[in-house]
Each structure stands twice: as C-alpha cells, then as structure tokens.
Amino acid sequence: MTAPPRLVKWLPVAYSVAVDVAAAVAATLLYLTFVEITHGPVPFGYVLAFLIGVPLAVRRKWPLAVYAVVVLAQNTATLLHITLEVYTPTLFALYLVAVALPRRRSTPALACGAVLTAVAVAISEPWPDDFGITLTVWFLMGATWTLGWTTRVRREYAAKAAAEEAEHALTEERLRIARELHDIVAHSLTMIAVKAGIANHVAEEQPAEARDALRVIETTSRATLVEMRHLLGVLRSSEGPELSPVPGLGDLPALVERAGMAGVPVSLTITGAPGLPDGVGLTVYRIVQESVTNVVKHAAPARCSVSIAVSDARVVVEVSDDGAGERVLAGGGGHGLAGMRERVAMYGGEFRAGPGRDGGFRVVAEVPFG
CATH class of the missing domain: 3.30.565.10 (Histidine kinase-like ATPase, C-terminal domain)
Incomplete structure (x- = not known):
C-alpha cells in the first residue's frame, strides 16, 4: 500500500520543521541550564536563553532575521559569561543563511557575526584565552558558511540541470509529434491530391474511374482521421491514454x-x-x-x-x-x-x-x- 501523493510531498517539509523545532528546544534548554550554572535564577538570563533557542524553529522562513537575533543574544550571553559552548546556535542559524541567501548577502552576515563575536569574547575573556576562543569560533563559522554555500551551489546546479533536461525532453517530444503529424498528413494528403486530380480530370468522360478515385479518397481520409484521433488522444490524455497498436510490418x-x-x-x-x-x-x-x-x-x-x-x-x-x-x-x-x-x-x-x-x-x- 503506497502513501498518498500529498503525504509524500509534505514529508520532507515536516522532517525539516521537526529538525528545526528539536534544535530550538535543545538550544533553549541548554542555555536555561547555563543560566542556572553561572548566575542562578536571573530573569534576564532566561530571556536570553529563549532568544538564543526559540528563533531557530523558524529559521527556514526568516533565515537572516533569525541569525541576527541569535547572534546578538548569544554575544550578549557571552558578555554576561553565560555562554559555555562554541556558538552552536549561531552556527545552526548561519548555515541556512548561506543556503537560502545569495553570496552578496550571506557574506556580510558572516562578517558582521564574526566581528560581534570577536568583540564580545575580547571583552569577556582575558588574554590570550580570548584570542584562542575567537579563532576557534571564526573557524567554525567559516566552515559552516562554506558548507552552506556549497550546498546552495550544488542545488542551483541540480535545478539548472533538471530544467535543461526538461527543456530537452520537451524539444524531443515536439520533434516526435512533428514527425508523426508530418508522416500521417503528408502521406494522406498526397494520396488524396493525386486521386482528386484524376477524378477532376476524368469526371465527365470516365465517371467509373472518377468514382474509384473518390472511393480511394474516402478510404484514405477515414484512415487518416483514425490516426489523427489516436494521436490527439495521446496528447490530450493526462492519465495515460489507451494506446491502440502502432503501425508496423x-x-x-x-x-x-x-x-x-x-x-x-x-x-x-x-x-x-x-x-x-x-x-x-x-x-x-x-x-x-x-x-x-x-x-x-x-x-x-x-x-x-x-x-x-x-x-x-x-x-x-x-x-x-x-x-x-x-x-x-x-x-x-x-x-x-x-x-x-x-x-x-x-x-x-x-x-x-x-x-x-x-x-x-x-x-x-x-x-x-x-
């Protein structure tokens, strides 16, 4: 038993949404824990935890806005010594920015996030720890952006190849239909034209031969109509036509x-x-x-x-x-x-x-x- 087409269509979307929601829940719970570890029950820390985690659930709809909120919230958490990991929520949001947006927009987003991170780490951490942390986060951000950008390029190439293949298939089908129409119409009209000329030429002097020519015209016309109806039925059908036997030996x-x-x-x-x-x-x-x-x-x-x-x-x-x-x-x-x-x-x-x-x-x- 196969799944309904609509269900098959929405399965990838549902999977993507489920991944984003799961990431949002995990990030929020993680930063709520960090708040408890570093400062105890601090209301502003809870707000930051929700700002870092919850927006990830809608990152596919507003990738750039979600990235901006998460970067600002996570760097604020760094200034307050709440962040205890390598900016995983920021990386999660940055990946989709690189996938969804053209390079002229995703590159400035990467640069701004990298600068904000460097400033926040430099203020919150002593030298030389801040330098090592900054390099680590920059490397992870650069690698994430590169992975997202290559994914975008690969998808664009696949879409272009699919479009070219569809165009080629359409052209081939048009040529096939043109060949079939030419072969059916040219043959039949030639026979009809020849016999019509004979009938017109001998109609008065040899009516019997004229009638024979008209019978040929009638037979050829009927056969042509059958072939044309069959071909038009194939073209009009959207669910697969009932094909009659094709001509052969x-x-x-x-x-x-x-x-x-x-x-x-x-x-x-x-x-x-x-x-x-x-x-x-x-x-x-x-x-x-x-x-x-x-x-x-x-x-x-x-x-x-x-x-x-x-x-x-x-x-x-x-x-x-x-x-x-x-x-x-x-x-x-x-x-x-x-x-x-x-x-x-x-x-x-x-x-x-x-x-x-x-x-x-x-x-x-x-x-x-x-």
Whole structure:
C-alpha cells in the first residue's frame, strides 16, 4: 500500500520543521541550564536563553532575521559569561543563511557575526584565552558558511540541470509529434491530391474511374482521421491514454495497396524473422510510408520497390524507384527525409538517401535493435 501523493510531498517539509523545532528546544534548554550554572535564577538570563533557542524553529522562513537575533543574544550571553559552548546556535542559524541567501548577502552576515563575536569574547575573556576562543569560533563559522554555500551551489546546479533536461525532453517530444503529424498528413494528403486530380480530370468522360478515385479518397481520409484521433488522444490524455497498436510490418501491405491506387505500383519483399519491437516497427513503417509518398509526389508515374530484411540484431529497409522526379534532401525545403534520418538516429542506425545507380531515387536505412 503506497502513501498518498500529498503525504509524500509534505514529508520532507515536516522532517525539516521537526529538525528545526528539536534544535530550538535543545538550544533553549541548554542555555536555561547555563543560566542556572553561572548566575542562578536571573530573569534576564532566561530571556536570553529563549532568544538564543526559540528563533531557530523558524529559521527556514526568516533565515537572516533569525541569525541576527541569535547572534546578538548569544554575544550578549557571552558578555554576561553565560555562554559555555562554541556558538552552536549561531552556527545552526548561519548555515541556512548561506543556503537560502545569495553570496552578496550571506557574506556580510558572516562578517558582521564574526566581528560581534570577536568583540564580545575580547571583552569577556582575558588574554590570550580570548584570542584562542575567537579563532576557534571564526573557524567554525567559516566552515559552516562554506558548507552552506556549497550546498546552495550544488542545488542551483541540480535545478539548472533538471530544467535543461526538461527543456530537452520537451524539444524531443515536439520533434516526435512533428514527425508523426508530418508522416500521417503528408502521406494522406498526397494520396488524396493525386486521386482528386484524376477524378477532376476524368469526371465527365470516365465517371467509373472518377468514382474509384473518390472511393480511394474516402478510404484514405477515414484512415487518416483514425490516426489523427489516436494521436490527439495521446496528447490530450493526462492519465495515460489507451494506446491502440502502432503501425508496423503487418500494415505495410495496406500501405502498398493505397500507393498502387494512387498510380505507383509498389513491390514489397520482407525477409527474416517477422517480430520487431513496436518502436522499431513503427520506424520501419514510417520510413516506407514517407519514401512511397515521395515517389507518388515527385516521381509518378514510376515503379517502386520496397525491401525489408530482418535479422536478429537489425533491420535493413531499402526503397528505390525508377522515376525521374527531383526529391527534397535533408537540409532543403522539405522535412520528410530529415524526419526519417532523425528516426533512424534515435536507434543509432545509419541512413542514406540519394539518386540510384540506375536512375531514380534510393533510400536505405539500417536500424539496430535488441
């Protein structure tokens, strides 16, 4: 049985408050004892004991004010020969000053406390005892301030690293969403645009072919709507969406069939073990989808060949065509090839795209897994 989230959130705060309250009680009782030892029941000594100990309970809320009260009260107790230890309450308050405040404020606080301590010890203790006591307290104050300051620096660095990591994760997620939207929309709109052009061109003379084109448009549109609803559901859900199966090797025949309807015959060959991790299967599907879309968009009429070879450790995807159309390479005006390259790079694979040896265009991606 796990603790409620609100309780988990407040546990560190409650622990910190408990430590401060315990320190305040211990310091107050200690100095009440010192008053009894040194002067007996003296009302002003009791007041000093409470001023030295009680403020420590709220040092996290008002660190500088608490430090000032404790330093003044403890040095007054030194002048009255009540202090019989090495300024532990002052050190306890000084640590949080160094942690909570920037150095331009905590350093003067350290210096003022050190000067007040030196003056109080010099007045209350004979030479050379005062010199040794002052050096000891100064050393402890300096060490405490240094420990607090390094803690502050470490926390600032951790916060900065966490912010940079969050920003990097946000950027990666935006790129992932952009890739998914591009692959879904570009492929579908290309098919729709091609078929709409055919339907418009032959509507009067060949109404049967026009109706076939409209059926392709309808089928493609419905499939695109399903994918878009799924993607939007993932983005809108705050409690983890119900994920439908992601596209993979088993969805490639339908993709090839739609490309054929758009006027680009595609031959598909898959060799090796059919099982792939979902992420790798999606990457392969998107690479084939974008490559075939580019053929339809830039090279039609053309023939296209898709070859997928799956081994125990990697999958090799090769898409080539015999068209003469120009393509938009990564770094140019398009995003398709750049998106494919990014997908492959996520798995530490290799990606190549360019003119084929016998004309046309060729895309090769090697994606390791396992």
